[in-house]
Amino acid sequence: MLNRYIIERNMPGVGAGTDQDFSQMAGKSNQVLNDLGSNIQWVHDLGSNIQWVHSYITDDKVICEYLAENEDLVRQHAKLGGFPADKIMKVKHVCDPTTAEDDFSAIKGTKTQDRESFLTS
Template identity: 30%
Template sequence: MKRFIIEREIPGASNLSQAELADIAQASNDVVAGLEVPYTWVNSYVAGDKIYCVHETDEVETILEHARRGGFPANTVSVVANEFGPHSAAGAGA
């Protein structure tokens, strides 16, 4: 499966309560269960007026269908080309 970063513009996202985030999570989980294709919601991050989500599936169209069914915006959907982190520096001298 491909990994995608989804940018969702939601005014006031930083002010959403834990209960509101739980409701959003439940709605997302319900949609994922009904998609009938491989789909994994990895994690989401709230920053300012945006929520950044990491999801895995085969096609961008599935990401957009998840957003449509859940009533979530999907303002930008980008496929992840590569991943790296602090551990990646270990291979720099090789």
């Protein structure tokens, strides 16, 4: 089972980067993920057990979301890519507007049986 992780990368001035800079960063991360099929067994195992979801770039930080089997895989990916991984946090719960299901039933006028059906109706 893959767990969700948030990674905080301190990268002073990163927000001033260009589209080309961000493309290169994404390309490097993708390259590490794609190259994980090498003959080194732990590297091969890493590839099937970690997925990059997306990243948010602020002035001085990159906040990334990954799905991974464990925190060590996230650290290994960062090391192979040459990225900082200053703080890695395992997500315990995801809260979004659908978490307030009772509030949605009031909006719709009937009890919501399925959050997905509400969102797609």
